[in-house]
Amino acid sequence: MSRFFSGELNTLAPYTPGEQPQDKKYLKLNTNESPFAPGNEVIKALNTSQAELLRLYPDPECTMLRKAAAKRVSLNEENVTAGNGSDENLAFAIRAFCSKDKPLAFPDITYGFYSVWAKLFEIPARQIPLTDDFRIKIEDYFNLNCTIVIANPNAPTGISLSVDKIEKIIVNNPDGVIIVDEAYVDFGAQSCVPLINKYDNLLVVQTFSKSRSLAGARLGLAFGSKELIADINRVRYSFNPYNINRLTLLAGQAALNDEEYFKYCIREICKTREWTANELKKLGFTLTQSETNFLFAKHGEKHSRDIYRFLREKGVLVRRWDTPGIEDYLRITVGTTEDMKKFIYILKSCLEEL
Numbered sequence: 231m232s233r234f235f236s237g238e239l240n241t242l243a244p245y246t247p248g249e250q251p252q253d254k255k256y257l258k259l260n261t262n263e264s265p266f267a268p269g270n271e272v273i274k275a276l277n278t279s280q281a282e283l284l285r286l287y288p289d290p291e292c293t294m295l296r297k298a299a300a301k302r303v304s305l306n307e308e309n310v311t312a313g314n315g316s317d318e319n320l321a322f323a324i325r326a327f328c329s330k331d332k333p334l335a336f337p338d339i340t341y342g343f344y345s346v347w348a349k350l351f352e353i354p355a356r357q358i359p360l361t362d363d364f365r366i367k368i369e370d371y372f373n374l375n376c377t378i379v380i381a382n383p384n385a386p387t388g389i390s391l392s393v394d395k396i397e398k399i400i401v402n403n404p405d406g407v408i409i410v411d412e413a414y415v416d417f418g419a420q421s422c423v424p425l426i427n428k429y430d431n432l433l434v435v436q437t438f439s440k441s442r443s444l445a446g447a448r449l450g451l452a453f454g455s456k457e458l459i460a461d462i463n464r465v466r467y468s469f470n471p472y473n474i475n476r477l478t479l480l481a482g483q484a485a486l487n488d489e490e491y492f493k494y495c496i497r498e499i500c501k502t503r504e505w506t507a508n509e510l511k512k513l514g515f516t517l518t519q520s521e522t523n524f525l526f527a528k529h530g531e532k533h534s535r536d537i538y539r540f541l542r543e544k545g546v547l548v549r550r551w552d553t554p555g556i557e558d559y560l561r562i563t564v565g566t567t568e569d570m571k572k573f574i575y576i577l578k579s580c581l582e583e584l
């Protein structure tokens with residue numbers, strides 16, 4: 231830390247992203263990316279993207295992308311805004327809808343970035359414990375006088391809440407914004423987007439990083455009432471109006487227009503998830519009910535730290551945390567069927583040798 235670093239941020243512990251190693255080729259099951267390349271429509275759009283146009287700034291309104299996104303979910307373009315990944319939309323929303331008097335509430339085990347943003351923006355955080363089986367008790371979220379952010383399905387547990395239950399949280403917090411982070415919703419959970427016309431305090435955040443194979447393009451969308459979206463844009467235009475680059479805009483529009491490939495990828499990932507879950511059970515793991523593109527698993531005898539190390543040495547990356555309550559667990563991204571067969575094969579030898 232330099233002597234110039236803001237004293238107010240002395241205790242800021244930044245978010246630690248999953249490793250993106252460049253030293254050798256790993257079987258990468260650690261950051262919940264898609265194992266599938268972007269579809270042909272995306273590749274075509276990028277190939278014909280007239281690179282010379284990169285000299286011009288992109289459309290700050292992301293008009294075409296927002297139109298395509300809104301149409302897909304029967305909303306208007308004024309109900310949508312775009313972010314540089316859903317991380318950016320989440321950060322803008324937290325900045326827009328929280329303050330010293332309006333803390334940010336979220337489960338104690340969830341996406342690690344929420345608490346980092348709260349700290350960065352000097353917003354009080356209220357962490358609400360999950361039950362022992364990693365579930366959200368909705369009554370804990372009633373009448374909080376907070377802005378609430380809920381990852382649905384939750385990460386890293388993979389467990390989802392029904393829309394009915396989230397609706398109860400929305401209804402019981404009429405004066406607070408409920409942000410539903412739907413990064414993994416396409417893999418089996420229900421989306422809250424259809425509730426947007428009904429509630430002016432609901433913001434839904436989605437990403438192109440998982441089900442749409444565009445983690446490297448950095449693109450996310452936020453859906454909400456016209457007024458909530460205008461508030462987020464107020465923050466966005468005060469920070470970086472050109473937040474989505476030209477190539478990403480093209481890739482995003484093309485991805486939205488290729489529903490068939492989107493559905494194919496999801497089907498494959500869900501099928502492979504179920505196969506992998508069964509294999510893990512046979513090897514002595516217990517798992518949560520995942521409705522995501524990852525599995526959250528704990529072995530009956532061997533510690534996750536040792537399994538993690540062994541796998542890493544053999545060229546397989548998964549994710550684990552030292553956080554109390556989940557330190558025995560591994561989070562394993564679902565890859566292709568071949569990836570997962572290889573993973574299970576290496577894991578078997580790991581369990582024999584440990």
Ligand SMILES: Cc1ncc(COP(=O)(O)O)c(C=O)c1O
Pocket residue numbers: 261262314315316317318341381384385411413436437438439445449450
């Ligand atoms: C729950 C959750 N929300 C948001 C994100 C960020 O996604 P993006 O790549 O769109 O910034 C992630 C990434 O892994 C996530 O797990």
